[in-house]
Amino acid sequence: MKHSYRYLTSTALIAASFFASNAYAETWKFALEEVKGSVQDAYAQEFKKRIESATDGDVTVEVYPYGTLGQSEDLTELTANGIIQFTNASPGIFGSFVPEMQVFSIPYLLSQDNEVNKKVLSSSPTIYDTLGGKLEQKNLKLLTMYPEGEMVWTTNREIRSPEDFDNFKMRVMASPMLVEAYKSFGADPTPLPYSEVYGALQLKMIDGQVNPVFAIEEMKFYEVSDYMIWAGQQQFTTTVITNNNWFNTLSAERQQQVEKVIAGMNDFIFDKQAEFNQARLEQIKQAKPEMQMIQLDNAERAAFKQASMTMRDKYVELTGKSGKAVLESLDQEFSQ
Ligand code: 6CS
Numbered sequence: 001m002k003h004s005y006r007y008l009t010s011t012a013l014i015a016a017s018f019f020a021s022n023a024y025a026e027t028w029k030f031a032l033e034e035v036k037g038s039v040q041d042a043y044a045q046e047f048k049k050r051i052e053s054a055t056d057g058d059v060t061v062e063v064y065p066y067g068t069l070g071q072s073e074d075l076t077e078l079t080a081n082g083i084i085q086f087t088n089a090s091p092g093i094f095g096s097f098v099p100e101m102q103v104f105s106i107p108y109l110l111s112q113d114n115e116v117n118k119k120v121l122s123s124s125p126t127i128y129d130t131l132g133g134k135l136e137q138k139n140l141k142l143l144t145m146y147p148e149g150e151m152v153w154t155t156n157r158e159i160r161s162p163e164d165f166d167n168f169k170m171r172v173m174a175s176p177m178l179v180e181a182y183k184s185f186g187a188d189p190t191p192l193p194y195s196e197v198y199g200a201l202q203l204k205m206i207d208g209q210v211n212p213v214f215a216i217e218e219m220k221f222y223e224v225s226d227y228m229i230w231a232g233q234q235q236f237t238t239t240v241i242t243n244n245n246w247f248n249t250l251s252a253e254r255q256q257q258v259e260k261v262i263a264g265m266n267d268f269i270f271d272k273q274a275e276f277n278q279a280r281l282e283q284i285k286q287a288k289p290e291m292q293m294i295q296l297d298n299a300e301r302a303a304f305k306q307a308s309m310t311m312r313d314k315y316v317e318l319t320g321k322s323g324k325a326v327l328e329s330l331d332q333e334f335s336q
Contacts, residue, residue, distance in 0.1 A: 031078065031079075032064065039214055040088045041065060048063060072173070073093055079241055082139075086240060086242050089140075093175065095177065097135070100323045102177035108305045108308060109331070116334060130322075139243060140242070142239055147273060149236055155225060156204075156226050162185055168187045168207045171191075171206045173191065184310050202224045214273070222287070233305075
């Protein structure tokens with residue numbers, strides 16, 4: 001008894017001195033929807049480096065790659081509940097939180113000029129004020145949004161027109177608007193978690209999937225696909241979000257440090273994703289020289305664009321007046 005009392009006392013003393021010497025030490029958890037070595041990982045590792053240096057080591061960031069804390073939807077839930085502080089959340093994931101965020105699932109919304117995309121995604125009032133305000137009502141704060149590269153179809157047959165998609169099971173992220181997008185293209189959309197895509201392609205439960213090149217390489221989707229097809233329909237975009245209540249409890253100085261670090265990372269991540277996508281395309285070409293790589297021409301792209309116009313009405317049906325206003329402002333911003 002005496003012994004355990006002494007043990008407890010010394011443990012308490014160690015704990016007390018630990019907290020005294022680390023009075024301001026904080027650990028922030030940052031979860032990813034992607035694996036180590038991905039674009040999201042590059043962003044989180046750079047954020048970690050910059051914020052730990054800006055706070056002189058008072059803050060430590062722990063990065064949790066995809067699979068360590070749950071599926072993509074779980075990460076947004078965990079952030080809203082304050083269990084983790086930061087996560088990537090791709091707009092499709094927000095369907096059940098803020099339906100208007102699914103505007104980014106509408107094909108051909110973004111510009112074909114990536115400099116325009118960079119500017120709009122990092123500073124648009126529609127994104128940060130209108131959509132950001134809606135996220136705050138769900139206790140989520142939108143910190144930034146960035147592109148991860150053009151989404152490319154990997155398929156088991158050649159697709160050049162909406163008719164070619166007839167009877168074609170296309171894996172999409174679990175987002176109602178993405179399901180609609182691929183229906184409009186003529187395919188049979190099949191929502192599946194990211195971790196199940198390789199197996200489903202291998203077992204021929206699906207005929208194709210869509211993702212940026214870096215992801216096709218690191219998830220090895222190219223190994224179980226015959227074609228890579230560029231249709232120019234979409235950039236993969238993602239957000240970094242935090243728990244709004246938690247963020248508001250930080251000191252003004254800490255909040256500014258976070259905002260300054262994030263604002264300083266736009267060029268970094270934009271260049272990084274371009275570099276990753278280029279390098280990984282070369283790796284795929286080397287690993288699988290027989291892969292058929294097809295760039296759809298303007299006329300072929302126009303047919304998909306035309307077919308996807310119904311998506312705009314679907315989006316407005318789903319989101320009402322507020323969604324209509326978001327779509328109109330973004331159309332304007334991306335066409336500058
Ligand atoms: O296809 C997906 O589900 C995933 N793709 C990427 C490139 N990032 C995260 C997302 O969940």
